[in-house]
Amino acid sequence: MREAKVSVDDVSATSGLLELQTMDSRIREAQGRADAYGPQLGEIAAVAERAAEAADETGCRVRDLQVEERRRRLAAEEKTGRVRRLEERLKQVRTLREEAAVQAELAVLKRAVEQEEMEVIQLLDQVSRLEERLRDQREELEGAESEADPRRDELLAEHAMAVAQVERLNVVRDEIRAGIDPRLLRAYDHLARGGSRKAVARMTEDGACGSCYSVMPLQIQNEIRTRAPLVRCEACGLLVAAPTDEADGD
Ligand SMILES: [Zn+2]
Numbered sequence: 001m002r003e004a005k006v007s008v009d010d011v012s013a014t015s016g017l018l019e020l021q022t023m024d025s026r027i028r029e030a031q032g033r034a035d036a037y038g039p040q041l042g043e044i045a046a047v048a049e050r051a052a053e054a055a056d057e058t059g060c061r062v063r064d065l066q067v068e069e070r071r072r073r074l075a076a077e078e079k080t081g082r083v084r085r086l087e088e089r090l091k092q093v094r095t096l097r098e099e100a101a102v103q104a105e106l107a108v109l110k111r112a113v114e115q116e117e118m119e120v121i122q123l124l125d126q127v128s129r130l131e132e133r134l135r136d137q138r139e140e141l142e143g144a145e146s147e148a149d150p151r152r153d154e155l156l157a158e159h160a161m162a163v164a165q166v167e168r169l170n171v172v173r174d175e176i177r178a179g180i181d182p183r184l185l186r187a188y189d190h191l192a193r194g195g196s197r198k199a200v201a202r203m204t205e206d207g208a209c210g211s212c213y214s215v216m217p218l219q220i221q222n223e224i225r226t227r228a229p230l231v232r233c234e235a236c237g238l239l240v241a242a243p244t245d246e247a248d249g250d
Pocket of ligand 1: 209210211212213214233234235236237238
Protein backbone atom coordinates (compact mmCIF):
# COMPACT_ATOMS: atom_id res chain seq x y z
CA MET A 1 0.00 0.00 0.00
CA ARG A 2 1.29 3.40 -0.99
CA GLU A 3 1.75 5.74 1.97
CA ALA A 4 0.15 9.18 1.85
CA LYS A 5 2.71 11.79 0.97
CA VAL A 6 3.69 14.15 3.77
CA SER A 7 5.31 17.11 2.16
CA VAL A 8 6.02 20.56 3.44
CA ASP A 9 7.81 23.17 1.37
CA ASP A 10 9.99 24.29 4.19
CA VAL A 11 13.69 23.74 4.62
CA SER A 12 13.47 24.36 8.37
CA ALA A 13 11.05 21.44 8.73
CA THR A 14 13.65 19.15 7.20
CA SER A 15 16.45 20.25 9.45
CA GLY A 16 14.08 20.44 12.45
CA LEU A 17 13.10 16.78 12.17
CA LEU A 18 16.68 15.69 11.60
CA GLU A 19 17.73 17.72 14.61
CA LEU A 20 14.95 16.11 16.65
CA GLN A 21 16.05 12.67 15.53
CA THR A 22 19.66 13.39 16.51
CA MET A 23 18.47 14.70 19.87
CA ASP A 24 16.27 11.64 20.46
CA SER A 25 19.22 9.39 19.85
CA ARG A 26 21.45 11.44 22.17
CA ILE A 27 18.76 11.23 24.86
CA ARG A 28 18.51 7.49 24.38
CA GLU A 29 22.28 7.14 24.82
CA ALA A 30 22.30 9.43 27.86
CA GLN A 31 19.41 7.47 29.36
CA GLY A 32 21.31 4.25 28.73
CA ARG A 33 24.35 5.65 30.55
CA ALA A 34 22.16 6.72 33.49
CA ASP A 35 20.43 3.31 33.62
CA ALA A 36 23.77 1.47 33.64
CA TYR A 37 24.45 2.72 37.17
CA GLY A 38 21.67 0.48 38.55
CA PRO A 39 23.49 -2.84 38.02
CA GLN A 40 26.82 -1.31 39.12
CA LEU A 41 25.32 -0.18 42.42
CA GLY A 42 23.67 -3.58 42.79
CA GLU A 43 27.01 -5.36 42.29
CA ILE A 44 28.65 -3.28 45.04
CA ALA A 45 25.87 -4.18 47.47
CA ALA A 46 26.11 -7.84 46.41
CA VAL A 47 29.87 -8.06 47.21
CA ALA A 48 29.30 -6.87 50.79
CA GLU A 49 26.24 -9.13 51.08
CA ARG A 50 28.20 -12.20 49.97
CA ALA A 51 30.95 -11.43 52.50
CA ALA A 52 28.32 -11.07 55.27
CA GLU A 53 26.67 -14.36 54.30
CA ALA A 54 30.00 -16.23 54.33
CA ALA A 55 30.83 -14.89 57.82
CA ASP A 56 27.33 -15.78 59.09
CA GLU A 57 27.64 -19.32 57.79
CA THR A 58 31.01 -19.84 59.50
CA GLY A 59 29.62 -18.34 62.72
CA CYS A 60 26.78 -20.89 62.69
CA ARG A 61 29.22 -23.78 62.10
CA VAL A 62 31.34 -22.62 65.04
CA ARG A 63 28.31 -22.53 67.35
CA ASP A 64 27.15 -26.01 66.24
CA LEU A 65 30.61 -27.47 66.85
CA GLN A 66 30.83 -25.81 70.26
CA VAL A 67 27.51 -27.41 71.25
CA GLU A 68 28.75 -30.79 70.07
CA GLU A 69 32.07 -30.33 71.90
CA ARG A 70 30.24 -29.51 75.17
CA ARG A 71 28.04 -32.61 74.79
CA ARG A 72 31.10 -34.83 74.27
CA ARG A 73 32.95 -33.27 77.20
CA LEU A 74 30.01 -33.88 79.58
CA ALA A 75 29.77 -37.47 78.35
CA ALA A 76 33.51 -37.94 79.01
CA GLU A 77 33.14 -36.47 82.51
CA GLU A 78 30.20 -38.70 83.29
CA LYS A 79 32.13 -41.79 82.17
CA THR A 80 35.20 -40.68 84.13
CA GLY A 81 32.97 -40.56 87.25
CA ARG A 82 31.89 -44.13 86.55
CA VAL A 83 35.54 -45.18 86.15
CA ARG A 84 36.31 -43.72 89.59
CA ARG A 85 33.41 -45.55 91.20
CA LEU A 86 34.50 -48.83 89.59
CA GLU A 87 38.06 -48.31 90.85
CA GLU A 88 36.62 -47.89 94.39
CA ARG A 89 34.66 -51.11 93.91
CA LEU A 90 37.82 -52.87 92.81
CA LYS A 91 39.32 -52.28 96.28
CA GLN A 92 36.39 -54.08 97.86
CA VAL A 93 36.11 -57.16 95.66
CA ARG A 94 36.35 -60.46 97.44
CA THR A 95 36.74 -63.05 94.73
CA LEU A 96 38.93 -63.27 91.68
CA ARG A 97 35.88 -63.74 89.55
CA GLU A 98 34.34 -60.56 90.85
CA GLU A 99 37.63 -58.72 90.26
CA ALA A 100 37.82 -59.97 86.67
CA ALA A 101 34.29 -58.76 85.98
CA VAL A 102 34.99 -55.29 87.37
CA GLN A 103 38.31 -55.10 85.47
CA ALA A 104 36.57 -55.99 82.22
CA GLU A 105 33.95 -53.33 82.77
CA LEU A 106 36.66 -50.82 83.65
CA ALA A 107 38.61 -51.57 80.47
CA VAL A 108 35.54 -50.97 78.30
CA LEU A 109 34.68 -47.77 80.11
CA LYS A 110 38.24 -46.39 79.90
CA ARG A 111 38.31 -46.98 76.18
CA ALA A 112 35.00 -45.12 75.91
CA VAL A 113 36.43 -42.18 77.92
CA GLU A 114 39.48 -42.06 75.65
CA GLN A 115 37.22 -42.08 72.63
CA GLU A 116 35.13 -39.18 73.94
CA GLU A 117 38.24 -37.18 74.89
CA MET A 118 39.68 -37.72 71.43
CA GLU A 119 36.48 -36.41 69.90
CA VAL A 120 36.61 -33.36 72.18
CA ILE A 121 40.18 -32.58 71.07
CA GLN A 122 39.25 -32.91 67.40
CA LEU A 123 36.22 -30.68 67.85
CA LEU A 124 38.25 -28.03 69.68
CA ASP A 125 40.75 -28.14 66.85
CA GLN A 126 38.02 -27.65 64.25
CA VAL A 127 36.50 -24.81 66.28
CA SER A 128 39.80 -22.97 66.50
CA ARG A 129 40.42 -23.33 62.76
CA LEU A 130 36.91 -22.08 61.98
CA GLU A 131 37.30 -19.18 64.41
CA GLU A 132 40.42 -18.19 62.52
CA ARG A 133 38.53 -18.33 59.24
CA LEU A 134 35.70 -16.32 60.82
CA ARG A 135 38.17 -13.59 61.82
CA ASP A 136 39.45 -13.42 58.22
CA GLN A 137 35.92 -13.31 56.85
CA ARG A 138 34.94 -10.51 59.21
CA GLU A 139 38.00 -8.54 58.12
CA GLU A 140 37.01 -9.14 54.51
CA LEU A 141 33.49 -7.95 55.26
CA GLU A 142 34.78 -4.77 56.90
CA GLY A 143 37.04 -4.19 53.91
CA ALA A 144 34.17 -4.72 51.47
CA GLU A 145 31.95 -2.34 53.43
CA SER A 146 34.54 0.40 53.76
CA GLU A 147 35.34 0.10 50.06
CA ALA A 148 31.66 0.00 49.07
CA ASP A 149 30.70 3.25 50.84
CA PRO A 150 32.90 5.72 48.91
CA ARG A 151 32.40 3.81 45.63
CA ARG A 152 28.63 3.91 46.16
CA ASP A 153 28.73 7.68 46.83
CA GLU A 154 30.85 8.16 43.73
CA LEU A 155 28.44 6.16 41.56
CA LEU A 156 25.40 7.91 43.02
CA ALA A 157 26.96 11.30 42.19
CA GLU A 158 27.77 10.15 38.64
CA HIS A 159 24.26 8.77 38.27
CA ALA A 160 22.75 12.10 39.40
CA MET A 161 24.89 13.87 36.79
CA ALA A 162 23.77 11.48 34.07
CA VAL A 163 20.12 12.01 35.04
CA ALA A 164 20.61 15.80 34.98
CA GLN A 165 22.13 15.46 31.49
CA VAL A 166 19.03 13.57 30.31
CA GLU A 167 16.85 16.34 31.77
CA ARG A 168 18.89 19.07 30.03
CA LEU A 169 18.64 17.23 26.70
CA ASN A 170 14.90 16.86 27.16
CA VAL A 171 14.57 20.64 27.59
CA VAL A 172 16.42 21.16 24.31
CA ARG A 173 14.26 18.47 22.68
CA ASP A 174 11.08 20.28 23.78
CA GLU A 175 12.44 23.47 22.20
CA ILE A 176 13.18 21.69 18.95
CA ARG A 177 9.69 20.13 18.91
CA ALA A 178 8.05 23.50 19.55
CA GLY A 179 9.53 24.72 16.25
CA ILE A 180 8.16 21.84 14.13
CA ASP A 181 4.79 21.64 12.35
CA PRO A 182 2.45 19.40 14.45
CA ARG A 183 1.51 17.32 11.37
CA LEU A 184 5.15 16.48 10.82
CA LEU A 185 5.63 15.74 14.49
CA ARG A 186 2.77 13.25 14.38
CA ALA A 187 4.30 11.52 11.36
CA TYR A 188 7.70 11.51 13.04
CA ASP A 189 6.37 10.20 16.37
CA HIS A 190 4.45 7.47 14.61
CA LEU A 191 7.55 6.35 12.72
CA ALA A 192 10.03 6.88 15.54
CA ARG A 193 7.91 5.05 18.14
CA GLY A 194 8.98 7.31 20.98
CA GLY A 195 12.47 7.86 19.62
CA SER A 196 13.40 4.18 19.59
CA ARG A 197 13.54 3.91 15.78
CA LYS A 198 14.84 5.90 12.87
CA ALA A 199 12.13 8.09 11.28
CA VAL A 200 13.98 10.50 8.97
CA ALA A 201 16.84 9.90 6.56
CA ARG A 202 18.60 12.20 4.14
CA MET A 203 18.43 11.34 0.46
CA THR A 204 21.83 10.32 -0.89
CA GLU A 205 23.56 12.42 -3.58
CA ASP A 206 22.54 9.90 -6.24
CA GLY A 207 18.86 10.08 -5.26
CA ALA A 208 18.39 7.03 -3.05
CA CYS A 209 16.63 6.83 0.32
CA GLY A 210 19.35 7.26 2.96
CA SER A 211 17.96 4.39 5.01
CA CYS A 212 17.06 1.54 2.67
CA TYR A 213 18.95 2.85 -0.41
CA SER A 214 16.05 2.37 -2.86
CA VAL A 215 16.35 4.91 -5.64
CA MET A 216 13.55 7.52 -5.51
CA PRO A 217 11.59 8.37 -8.72
CA LEU A 218 13.31 11.22 -10.57
CA GLN A 219 10.41 13.63 -10.15
CA ILE A 220 10.38 13.09 -6.37
CA GLN A 221 14.19 13.47 -6.28
CA ASN A 222 13.83 16.84 -7.96
CA GLU A 223 11.11 17.94 -5.54
CA ILE A 224 13.27 16.95 -2.62
CA ARG A 225 16.31 18.75 -4.04
CA THR A 226 14.58 21.95 -5.11
CA ARG A 227 11.98 22.58 -2.45
CA ALA A 228 13.31 20.35 0.34
CA PRO A 229 9.98 18.76 1.19
CA LEU A 230 9.72 15.68 3.35
CA VAL A 231 8.52 12.73 1.33
CA ARG A 232 8.01 9.20 2.50
CA CYS A 233 10.18 6.55 0.92
CA GLU A 234 7.85 4.15 -0.84
CA ALA A 235 10.06 1.20 0.01
CA CYS A 236 10.70 1.63 3.74
CA GLY A 237 8.24 4.34 4.75
CA LEU A 238 10.81 6.69 6.31
CA LEU A 239 10.64 10.45 5.78
CA VAL A 240 13.31 11.43 3.28
CA ALA A 241 15.01 14.81 3.55
CA ALA A 242 17.16 16.66 1.04
CA PRO A 243 20.89 15.81 0.93
CA THR A 244 23.05 17.85 3.33
CA ASP A 245 24.27 20.61 1.02
CA GLU A 246 20.91 21.54 -0.47
CA ALA A 247 19.12 21.56 2.88
CA ASP A 248 21.76 23.35 4.94
CA GLY A 249 23.28 25.62 2.36
CA ASP A 250 20.66 28.40 2.31
ZN1 LIG B 1 13.75 3.90 2.24
